[in-house]
Amino acid sequence: MTTSIQTMIQNAEHVTFMTGAGVSTASGIPDYRSKDGLYADKFHGLPPEYLLSHDCLVQQPELLYAFVKDNMYFPDAKPNVIHEQIAKLCNAGRASLITQNVDGLDRQAGNQQVVEFHGNLYDCYCTSDQQSVDWHDYMKSMYHDPDHGVIRPRIVLYGEGIAEKALQQSVQAVEAADLIVIVGTSFKVYPFAGLINYRRPGTQLVVVNNEPIPAGSVTAQYTGDAKAFFSELAGK
Ligand SMILES: [Zn+2]
Structure with a gap:
């Protein structure tokens, strides 16, 4: 199954990757849900x-x-082969990426086509005056020095909506794909999982994850280590 999915990635006109926590656990970032x-x-x-x-x-x-x-903050974490291979395909114009991860590792890997669906922890602001705040300052105090407003990261909290721009860019990325590859996510979080409903008829859907996901329209699933899968893809 590894080989056939890798061949599909190599032969696709435009691949859209949709990634989750499993991509970053390989960089030592624990899944807070666990x-x-x-x-x-x-x-x-x-x-x-x-x-x-x-x-x-x-x-x-x-x-x-x-x-x-x-x-959630692991500022010393570095991108791994999964972030790097996806970035390489994206920057070559062959792929897009929509990630649920808020750790910024795809940007750190140089990915210029990443949509951070749930935002980014390292992008902080004051909820009182909306000023941007350096995340280092947020690590020192949750209060903004000038006005004592509460600082927060620009991530989507439970009970909040997805940013309009992220939603639009995600729909565009899904519509552009003839192959969608879901990586490192159990694909249970909505509206993220619902994005696949925007795919064109005939767009293939494949999964690289450590456990099978219950998606009816999946063409192929690789159940195993995503890092090994992308290391192998890197060697081709
Ligand atoms: Zn403030």
Whole structure:
């Protein structure tokens, strides 16, 4: 199955990759969803779905801050072969990328065609005066020095909508594809997973993930290590 999917990627006119947490776990970034309960005391047993919600930002901003700082910022992480191979195809004009990841590793890999569907942790601003804030300053304090406004990263929290521009660019990327490759995601998060409904008739859908995903219209699935798959693709 590895070989046939790789051949499909090589032969496609335009590939659109749709990626998730599994791409960045290979760079040492844990999937916060798998850490449920680990910080039960600190976070009063509250689930990530609340800690990363708009309600939490408004009602208990200090909890959201502690959670993202502890569980989501890994500034020393480096892109891996998956980010690099996807960036290479994108920058050659052969592919587009829509990622659910907010870690910025695709940009760090030099990808000029990435749509960050859920935003980017390293893009922070003050919710009071909307000024941009350097993420280093956010790591030191959740309050903006000049006006004591609450700082937040420009990521989509539970209870918030996807940015209009990201949505438009994603739909365009899906419409442009004759092959869609889903990588490192169980593909259960909406509206991300719903983007495939914009594909043209005849566009093939394949999956590279460590577990099968329940998508009825999938042509082929590679169930295994995405890093090994992209290392092999790099060698071709
Ligand atoms: Zn401010």
